Amino acid sequence: IQQYAYFRLMSYTGLRRGEILALEWQDIDFQKKRLTVNKSIGYDSLDGSGNLYLKGTKTVASNRTISVDTTTLEIMTEYRKALTNNSGNEPVWPKKFNKKTKWMAANIPEIWLLDMRKDEHADDDLKRVSLHGLRHTHATVLFEQAMLNNQQIPIKAVQKRLGHANVNVTMEIYTHMTDTENDVINSFLENGIE
Helix, strand or coil: CHHHHHHHHHHHHCCCHHHHHHCEHHHEECCCCEEEECCEEEEECCCCCCEEEEECCCCHHHCEEEECCHHHHHHHHHHHHHCCCCCCCCECCECCCCCCCCECCCCHHHHHHHHHHHCCCCCCCCCCCCHHHHHHHHHHHHHHHHHHCCCCCCHHHHHHHHCCCCHHHHHHHHHHHHHHHHHHHHHHHHHCCC
16 A cells, blocks of 8 residues: 555656655645645765755745645545554655664665566556656646646646746656647547547
8 A cells, every 4th residue: 555655646746756755644635635845855875874854845846735636635545544653743654674764765666666567467568667757747647638638737837736946847848748749630630530
């Protein structure tokens, strides 16, 4: 349940790895279906200790409150029930192997991904996506679903959701998505518009 909850939340919110690891239960408002991002996990590699510590978000724009869908919140509720320490100021992703901190080591989700890829039941057709790639996938899916449903998501809304300091970063993701738009247009041309 921990891995499922982690990847579901990451995929459906587009949070950065440090942001998701820094979450405390008080940051998730289950009634209002909102999640507040106001901190991140840092990794002290300069002194060789490898200590994790709380720090501010990447940019001022990274401090944000975003909506969370009902299904993701239901999964998070089930995951929370499985934890022994799940009060408001406890980390959503508590430590595993690192006794020096209360937060899960930043490499654990990457290990989960590697293990999933090695699983004999894994789907070979699935594209290999990094943790950061899930963030871009989130943005791309938002744009694609809006387009396929004849709607538009303002680029500024996606910029705020992802916590990008400037819209140019968001535009790069959107520009990449135009290949999908071209495929949809080509499909219309090939098959006719119904």
